[in-house]
Amino acid sequence: MTLPPLRDVIARHGLSASKALGQNFLFDEQLLDRIAAIPGDLDDRAVLEIGPGPGGLTRALLRAGARVTAIERDARCLPALAELADAFPDRLTVVEGDALAIDPADLFDEPYAIVANLPYNVGTALFTGWLSGKDWPPRWTSLTLMFQQEVAQRIVAAPGTSAYGRLAVLAQWRSRARLAMKVHRSAFTPPPKVMSAIVHVEPAGMPEGVDPRMIERVTEAAFGQRRKMLRQSMKGLPGAVAALESLGIDSQRRAETLDIDEFVAIARTLSS
Numbered sequence: 001m002t003l004p005p006l007r008d009v010i011a012r013h014g015l016s017a018s019k020a021l022g023q024n025f026l027f028d029e030q031l032l033d034r035i036a037a038i039p040g041d042l043d044d045r046a047v048l049e050i051g052p053g054p055g056g057l058t059r060a061l062l063r064a065g066a067r068v069t070a071i072e073r074d075a076r077c078l079p080a081l082a083e084l085a086d087a088f089p090d091r092l093t094v095v096e097g098d099a100l101a102i103d104p105a106d107l108f109d110e111p112y113a114i115v116a117n118l119p120y121n122v123g124t125a126l127f128t129g130w131l132s133g134k135d136w137p138p139r140w141t142s143l144t145l146m147f148q149q150e151v152a153q154r155i156v157a158a159p160g161t162s163a164y165g166r167l168a169v170l171a172q173w174r175s176r177a178r179l180a181m182k183v184h185r186s187a188f189t190p191p192p193k194v195m196s197a198i199v200h201v202e203p204a205g206m207p208e209g210v211d212p213r214m215i216e217r218v219t220e221a222a223f224g225q226r227r228k229m230l231r232q233s234m235k236g237l238p239g240a241v242a243a244l245e246s247l248g249i250d251s252q253r254r255a256e257t258l259d260i261d262e263f264v265a266i267a268r269t270l271s272s
């Protein structure tokens, strides 16, 4: 199927990029097809896309065979997306609204992959929300999300590195997170100031006996004062210093030296 070039779609619908909505569009269809391939075979799979804009990534997902539900906040993009829905009958549903105010579980009665190229602040807020859910495994099967490269590195960071912190523990304690692709700033129109990267996350087994809120409280305390020794930074969390001792974790260590299993063990001790 031949679709009009994305630049023509933008020009015809007058979609000048809005800075307030964090709009940086991707036009390179080969790049978009490579991004749509990251979640794996999408043929006849349900996909939630957030922030389709003029529909570049959307058309790549549709080409890959996905059935796409897309949430877009900018009403100016709707006519362009309606044209795409006509070109792929019964395969694209567009929901106008703020993704932060919509529960995706209400839009699907089957598991779905989430794919998005979002503004930084919205992306991080949605990401932490999706990873913090009480029920595990979640209804989503994977997250494929564009971030500023520096944020992507914090998500996949290993212990002992300066990028390792709350985001890494949140993304890795019951999921596998990998940096799937770096995207040069020049690929976007208009180009953002910083480089971007796509992170791919899949749910993994949930460690037993750990309250997800406790993981957050432990990492908040430990990394809240990341330069301090644990015996100092964890003082404010009742039972935490005793938990370190019972687990044989030296309280003179600093947060960034603890691996994910050690954070899980501390949270488990405090959850019981």
Ligand SMILES: C[S@@+](CC[C@H](N)C(=O)[O-])C[C@H]1O[C@@H](n2cnc3c(N)ncnc32)[C@H](O)[C@@H]1O
Pocket: 021, 022, 023, 024, 025, 026, 027, 050, 051, 052, 053, 054, 055, 056, 057, 058, 071, 072, 073, 074, 077, 097, 098, 099, 100, 117, 118, 119, 122
């Ligand atoms: C970086 S652009 C990406 C557009 C397109 N997916 C692409 O890759 O070219 C981000 C898109 O997210 C939309 N957006 C921003 N905040 C949103 C929100 N809270 N809910 C839904 N969409 C949002 C913007 O209007 C814009 O279309």
